[in-house]
Amino acid sequence: MLASIQLAEGEQRSYGSSLRQISTVIIAQDEEECITNAIRSCLPFADEIVVIDGGSQDATVTIAQELGCQVYHNPWRGYSEQRNFGAEKAIYDWIFFIDADEVVDQQLTTALLAWKCQPHLEANAFSALRIGDFWDKWLDTRPESHTRLYNKTVFRIKDVLVHEGPDVKDAPVIRLPGIIWHYGFRNISDLVIRFNKYTDLDAQQSHLRGDRFNWFRLLLKPPAKFVQQYLWYGMYRQGMAGFTLSVLWSYYIFLKEVKLYEIDWQMRERIKDEG
Template sequence: MMNVTEQTKLPVSVFIVAQNEESNITRLMRSLTHFDEVVVVDSGSTDDTPAIARQHGAKVFHQTWLGFAAQKQWAMEQCKNDWVLNLDADEVVTAEMFKAIAEVIKDANVDAVRFNRNDLFLGKMPPKWMKKPNNVRLYRRAKAKFDTTQKVHESARVDGREIHVKASFDHYGYNDIATLVLKFNHYSSLKAKEKYQRGKRGSLIKLSLICAIEFWRKYLLQRHFTFGVRGFILSILNAHYAFLKEAKLLSESKNK
């Protein structure tokens, strides 16, 4: 990362919710050496996740699973610093992200920061020409709150000024097709229930169009074609994910 002494660690608390992440947690912890505090909230691991986190200096808490948003809200409340950084166990802070954080926290006019995300897929990071997903991950704790009605793709809502920096963090959770399909199946079920509870209803017209729309949005507009065959596969998988969300929403509507 960079040579930072104990006295100059960034005054930022990193918080992570985890369960059975021993295959990922070491890689993440090694990228967090120069942060003042690391908080890991474990929801009941049967592997060595808590022990590995403690070995790397993290404060480990146990909290029975509350749901994605509520669990992250609880984890954030255990942090001591004004600035907090939310990460998943299968992610890594890059040198450019660390440098951006060090600069941003000096700015009194910034309350939240959005970073780009590098999704490793089939053993390769995306090219610089491909449009990347982005997430708000760094914010002032006192101004942030998670919406606990969000069942998936949760993000803190921050009452203040947000900026989007070019720095990226690395994400290893989408590396293989089988894992991505399993996640998309699970997430689509949660998202459909969330949308139904918010009054949304399924549409046959949208269901019939969503695959093609999402595929071309990813492949052309977000430049997945620059990622070769990986980009083509990702575009198809994302189109299928969009279809699943709409199909399950329509199913929720029909079953009530």
């Protein structure tokens, strides 16, 4: 395959026959408003794009098919299972995954194209920085590192309820230059709904791991999260957007802890009823 991309300076750089091939995997459900940009951002480096649809009622599937993606229907079974299902359907061993509301930038595209022709990079997993938006501001003071490219013959996505990623354990992970832009913010109401959903999963996952409710964590972790976000990560530089998001992340931690308490309480009540 011969690929050529437009660099920021206007220079054309060409890459000869690739030594590696990439299957991009996107899991989606009712994402017609954003999935077009996600797919198009992957077209320059992806040798195939696989979309796993959990049961969309909008035009998500039609859009993906019109853009040349391989679309598979799989009733929603959780983030990890959907991503592993996508990896199984993918033709190639190297999996690059993004969400439907994310976009790969030009620098990361260039890095991925170059990586495909560099056999001397021995790692089986690669990461990139992700930056999210909030009220039309990019939160570049707190980029997150996510492992997004991995060899499926070596790793699988961790079997967890939330915050899933390749189970690399202590294996080396190389950082690729460039950014994954996360257009995840729609409005406050949507964010609160998602936080409610994610904290349900987070609390359940903590309980399955053996964690139990602790007053110390409830009292200290929410304010500590605010301080971490607002001061340590420099969210104060983002004005009202930074302050609001720092408060909301503190609220996220509070919700997770009280939901863990609720799980413990429900178990005690169940045991009491059975006794």
